[in-house]
Amino acid sequence: MRICHYNDHQVGAVVGDRVHPLGDTLIEAGHLKPGYTMLEVIERLANDSSAIKCARFALQSGSSLALASVKLLAPLLNPPAIWAAAANYKAHQAEMREKMGSSDRSELTKDELMAEFFLKPASSIVGPGGPVVLPKVSRDVDFECELCAVIGRPARHVAEDRALEHVFGYTILWDFSQRDPWGRGRNNTRNIRKGFDTFTGLGPWIVTRDEIDDPQNLAIRVEQNGRVAMTAHTGDMICTLREHIRFLSGVATLASGVLITTGTPAGVKKLAAGDVLKGSIERIGEMEVAVQAEGQ
Numbered sequence: 001m002r003i004c005h006y007n008d009h010q011v012g013a014v015v016g017d018r019v020h021p022l023g024d025t026l027i028e029a030g031h032l033k034p035g036y037t038m039l040e041v042i043e044r045l046a047n048d049s050s051a052i053k054c055a056r057f058a059l060q061s062g063s064s065l066a067l068a069s070v071k072l073l074a075p076l077l078n079p080p081a082i083w084a085a086a087a088n089y090k091a092h093q094a095e096m097r098e099k100m101g102s103s104d105r106s107e108l109t110k111d112e113l114m115a116e117f118f119l120k121p122a123s124s125i126v127g128p129g130g131p132v133v134l135p136k137v138s139r140d141v142d143f144e145c146e147l148c149a150v151i152g153r154p155a156r157h158v159a160e161d162r163a164l165e166h167v168f169g170y171t172i173l174w175d176f177s178q179r180d181p182w183g184r185g186r187n188n189t190r191n192i193r194k195g196f197d198t199f200t201g202l203g204p205w206i207v208t209r210d211e212i213d214d215p216q217n218l219a220i221r222v223e224q225n226g227r228v229a230m231t232a233h234t235g236d237m238i239c240t241l242r243e244h245i246r247f248l249s250g251v252a253t254l255a256s257g258v259l260i261t262t263g264t265p266a267g268v269k270k271l272a273a274g275d276v277l278k279g280s281i282e283r284i285g286e287m288e289v290a291v292q293a294e295g296q
Contacts, residue, residue: 001055002285003045003169004205005038005077005127006070013055014205018064025058026051038076042206043256046152046168074127074202075171076150080255082200083248084146084175086116086190088238088263095266110239114247118190120175124200130289132176133198133296134273140180141271144264145222145279147215147234148173149241150206155254163245166254169208170215172279172287173261174201177268202259203287212283215241215262219282224269226276232265234281 002014003022011026012019022041026032031044031051044051087093087105096102105113126132134141152168176199182189194200212218215234222230239247244260254260271277273293280286 001059001208001211002205003041003075003208005073005075007073009037009073011036011038011041012065012070013059014067015059015064017067019067019070020059020062020064022055022058025062026054029054037078039078039257042076042150042152042168046256072128072204074125075204075206076202076257076259077125078122079257079259082120082122082259082261083117083244084120084194084261085114085239085244085263086118087113089232089236089265090238091236091266092264092268095268110243111247114239114244117248118194120191120200121195124195124197125202126198126200126289128203128287128289130201130291131198132174132201132271132289132291133196134271134291134293135178135196136294138178138180140178140183142177142179142268143222143224143271143277144175144177144268145220145230146173146175146261146264147218147220147241147281148202148259148261149215149245151254151258151260152209152256154256155245155249158245158249160242160246163242163249164209164215166245166249167209167241168256169206170212170281170284171202171206172204172281172284173259174277174279174287174289175199175261175264176201176271201287201289204285207284218284220265221280222267223278224275229269230265230267232267234262236265237262
């Protein structure tokens, strides 16, 4: 299923060009309470098989809305954590060495590379359409478009061969990144440079795990103002999602709703006010965001 968050914080399932409301059905069946959050929806659907059966039944029996008629929101607004991988594609490592003078990570082990995971604040989340706001302090902000996993079953000390069992689904995450003035030649600034309000685009929905056999076999494409800016494949990651879950769950408990975003491929580009970005990941969908200057 494609689980979406729309209009007045309602939950639905996207089938083709229609949205099937799920919230009332899940409330009537006792799986949710009025005023539910998407985090509660994920917790319930991921950990209660009768809830997911109820949601699937609603697709067959309920009314639906035209997708074009609803306002899609970020599929999750209050994740317990947003863990973001750094430098997880060799080609991106190379472009950052050239552009930013980043250190050479080619000799790092996978665990040493994954120790560079950083956290993004939930306050930085925006949904489909944006806007993404370029702060006045910045002279250089890049886009990064990434495959993001949503944890369903809590995970702690999970082996790689069982890691995907803890994934609820997948979505697209835009990790917008300030490169200047605090990026070049500086350490430990990622949380700030990537933490501005609107610097985490999330959407357009969550595709449940059963829809994607292998997260390492997906194509990524980004258009900037109608021109192709990035083409990539998740099979080119240095550390796989399975390895990410193994590593992170060895450090901290990954609760339901935790987001793990897997790093950007090469092809990041500087943004300007007025830009329109469209990113797509195979078998998930596409998401557009609009860019504006602070104060517009």
